Amino acid sequence: MQVNIFGLRSCCFGIANMILVRRMREKLYDALLLQDISFFDEETVGDLTSRLGADCQQVSRVFGTDLNMIARNVVQGTGALIYLFILSWPLALSTLVICSALATIMLIHGQYQKKAAKLSQELTACANEVAQETFSLVRTVRAYGMEKHEFGRYIKWLGLLSNVYLRQSMAFGFWSSSFNFLYHSTQVIAVLIGGISIISGRITAEQLTKFILYSEWLIYSTWWVGDNWSSLMQSIGASEKVFLLMDLLPSNQFLSPGRRLQKLEGHVDFVNISFRYPSRLMVPVLRQVSLSVHPNEVVAIAGLSGSGKSTLVNLLLRLYEPTDGQILVDGVPLVELDIKWLRERIGFVGQEPRLFRMDVSSNIKYGCPREVTDEEVEWAAKQANAHEFILSLPNGYGTLVDDSLLSGGQKQRIAIARAILREPNILILDEATSALDAESEHYVKRVLRLVQNGSNLRRTVIIIAHRLSTIQAADRIIVMDRGRIVEMGDHMELIQKDGLYARLAKRQTDAFA
Numbered sequence: 001m002q003v004n005i006f007g008l009r010s011c012c013f014g015i016a017n018m019i020l021v022r023r024m025r026e027k028l029y030d031a032l033l034l035q036d037i038s039f040f041d042e043e044t045v046g047d048l049t050s051r052l053g054a055d056c057q058q059v060s061r062v063f064g065t066d067l068n069m070i071a072r073n074v075v076q077g078t079g080a081l082i083y084l085f086i087l088s089w090p091l092a093l094s095t096l097v098i099c100s101a102l103a104t105i106m107l108i109h110g111q112y113q114k115k116a117a118k119l120s121q122e123l124t125a126c127a128n129e130v131a132q133e134t135f136s137l138v139r140t141v142r143a144y145g146m147e148k149h150e151f152g153r154y155i156k157w158l159g160l161l162s163n164v165y166l167r168q169s170m171a172f173g174f175w176s177s178s179f180n181f182l183y184h185s186t187q188v189i190a191v192l193i194g195g196i197s198i199i200s201g202r203i204t205a206e207q208l209t210k211f212i213l214y215s216e217w218l219i220y221s222t223w224w225v226g227d228n229w230s231s232l233m234q235s236i237g238a239s240e241k242v243f244l245l246m247d248l249l250p251s252n253q254f255l256s257p258g259r260r261l262q263k264l265e266g267h268v269d270f271v272n273i274s275f276r277y278p279s280r281l282m283v284p285v286l287r288q289v290s291l292s293v294h295p296n297e298v299v300a301i302a303g304l305s306g307s308g309k310s311t312l313v314n315l316l317l318r319l320y321e322p323t324d325g326q327i328l329v330d331g332v333p334l335v336e337l338d339i340k341w342l343r344e345r346i347g348f349v350g351q352e353p354r355l356f357r358m359d360v361s362s363n364i365k366y367g368c369p370r371e372v373t374d375e376e377v378e379w380a381a382k383q384a385n386a387h388e389f390i391l392s393l394p395n396g397y398g399t400l401v402d403d404s405l406l407s408g409g410q411k412q413r414i415a416i417a418r419a420i421l422r423e424p425n426i427l428i429l430d431e432a433t434s435a436l437d438a439e440s441e442h443y444v445k446r447v448l449r450l451v452q453n454g455s456n457l458r459r460t461v462i463i464i465a466h467r468l469s470t471i472q473a474a475d476r477i478i479v480m481d482r483g484r485i486v487e488m489g490d491h492m493e494l495i496q497k498d499g500l501y502a503r504l505a506k507r508q509t510d511a512f513a
């Protein structure tokens with residue numbers, strides 16, 4: 001019966017813990033997912049993933065086991081102490097002094113374990129970060145023969161981690177031996193003082209036996225409280241950051257629903273935009289940029305690397321908020337619009353063509369706000385010059401995308417197909433042709449021409465490209481230099497101007513000659 005009840009209770013604790021861990025992970029995932037992008041510029045991936053995993057388990061232990069054990073042993077110990085005082089107060093006092101010494105060591109040990117747990121979580125996160133980075137860049141590591149170096153980086157963090165564990169074990173050893181020493185001292189004192197008391201007739205032998213039993217009970221209760229206390233402190237130390245992250249408020253853009261317009265024309269105004277990345281507040285990235293993009297206009301942004309081209313589109317996607325100035329979409333400030341509604345109407349192809357680990361078709365459909373047929377998926381793939389190579393894959397559109405299966409250019413064409421499929425009112429191509437070969441670039445140019453000439457396909461396009469040959473046909477080319485717009489016009493006008501654009505164009509012609 002006893003076993004059954006104990007088993008049932010453990011089972012209940014197990015289930016409660018499981019539910020708690022699940023709820024905490026959900027809440028943490030939610031809190032992280034709804035953060036500003038700038039939050040992820042400052043937090044390490046390894047740290048966040050380890051918080052999502054092990055730390056939640058630590059927190060649940062606090063509620064599931066440690067608190068329960070502490071409460072139980074405090075009640076037991078207090079009962080034993082009262083009984084000891086009834087039996088013999090001088091003996092009880094000496095036991096109490098020893099228990100107080102044990103409690104003091106327990107508090108110090110608990111504080112130490114709290115700090116050590118926090119540190120070990122941080123070091124685990126750093127080690128995870130190195131491992132994650134190495135495996136995601138394994139080709140670069142191989143190509144440069146840096147396996148040993150990366151192993152060394154990983155080992156360094158593991159070394160620090162094992163030092164913390166070693167010190168934790170030593171602290172535990174000290175705490176255990178103090179317990180043993182003090183426990184045996186109680187018995188020696190009890191036998192000595194108790195023996196004298198029996199000889200002088202103040203207590204009986206039966207009372208002394210009871211006393212020794214109860215003092216053992218008291219001291220063991222103190223030990224259990226101490227043991228659970230240090231494990232509680234460990235859990236608290238490891239979970240401080242979890243609670244901090246769980247308390248994060250969602251980004252402003254998810255808090256208010258915002259306005260939905262009847263139709264998005266695709267008029268974009270950047271008005272006196274200045275911007276610094278929150279993680280590098282000292283460096284101005286955009287300085288008083290003003291630019292109007294008209295509905296259905298194809299605007300290309302060119303300029304040297306690091307001049308702020310991608311940052312400008314990041315602000316239009318509201319991944320970051322401008323430090324100064326404002327962005328208007330169809331005359332409405334971006335901050336007033338329903339961001340989900342707006343993003344559904346924007347097609348975006350980013351610089352790094354990374355796909356999800358799902359089949360090709362699902363990758364193309366990803367984020368499409370409406371139901372799409374297989375024919376529509378194929379249509380989008382054809383527009384992006386991806387249909388042919390997709391058909392040559394083992395399972396065609398059903399092939400599971402693996403990072404090593406597709407080339408950079410192929411991944412980029414799938415990303416273009418994804419953007420085209422949602423028939424966006426604003427199409428943003430950031431460096432979309434950088435990884436494409438000359439033939440594919442020709443097809444992208446064809447898409448741009450289609451967008452420009454086909455009456456039902458017209459839309460606002462913002463294209464950033466290093467290959468100036470891709471953007472020659474744009475209605476307008478904006479040239480940026482160190483966060484400012486320095487030139488504006490069509491290809492011929494800019495060439496005649498003989499400024500930065502002309503120099504870049506000449507440099508590229510010379511390079512390809």
Ligand SMILES: Nc1ncnc2c1ncn2[C@@H]1O[C@H](COP(=O)(O)OP(=O)(O)OP(=O)(O)O)[C@@H](O)[C@H]1O
Nearest residue numbers: 041277279280285304305306307308309310311312
């Ligand atoms: N997340 C970030 N945090 C801090 N600084 C950043 C971040 N992203 C970009 N920067 C910095 O902002 C500046 C402009 O970067 P941006 O990517 O907008 O330039 P770009 O003109 O698009 O360059 P490229 O043509 O090489 O892509 C650079 O100096 C870059 O180092």
